[in-house]
Amino acid sequence: MPGGRWRVVRAGEGSDRRPLEDRIADIITDEALTVGAAFPSASVLAARFGVSRPTVTKALNRLEAAGLLAGGGQGKVRTVRAVPNREERS
Template identity: 50%
Template sequence: MAQANARGTYLVIAASLRRDIEAGRFSGRLLPSEAELGASKQVSRNTVRRALKSLESEGLIESTPGIGWRVPEGSDRRSLVQRMTDLIRDDALAVGDSYPSEARLCERFERSRTAVRHALAQMEGDGLLAVIHGKGRIVRALPNPPQQP
């Protein structure tokens, strides 16, 4: 059974599925059904659905009614947070530089403002970004370099 914690059981399940997706385990394939995932994790179907909705808001999976959840083929399997973190490195931003606006991030990553705000909040919590009232977000710290396989 997934261990409940202060973050919520659905987030623990979402993190586990995210690792599997990022490792390519489900690339172009259907994920197990909500019922199968619930049985394997020993949680309710609603908890599984909440975890899947969280991953959908990150752009990692999509749902096809009557078919199920899947990872789109050829999609970037990194989470939105990871792609937005990589933006700091890719655009050679330095500490103190302005981070792109929510509108530009929505356009660049083709995600909803809600998904972008969720990712920004996580980056702020991780200490990568800071909000300066009247100025927007700035880079507060540089991300760790990517790990070599």
């Protein structure tokens, strides 16, 4: 299909169709990260979600703009600024 996006989903695997920034924000609550805790790097998240590092960086920038993450930048560790409530993001 012209202009369409294709995604390979292997048999037996579920597909999470939420935006990447929502799935990344879930890491804060799923791993019980507290305010000030170090957040995984873009490279680690890219491997975890199977997407490119620039795609992860864009999602992380959106989370910084939303106030969930702080820091970042070249050579700096991002930290958790706020713990999201699942109700707030839905």
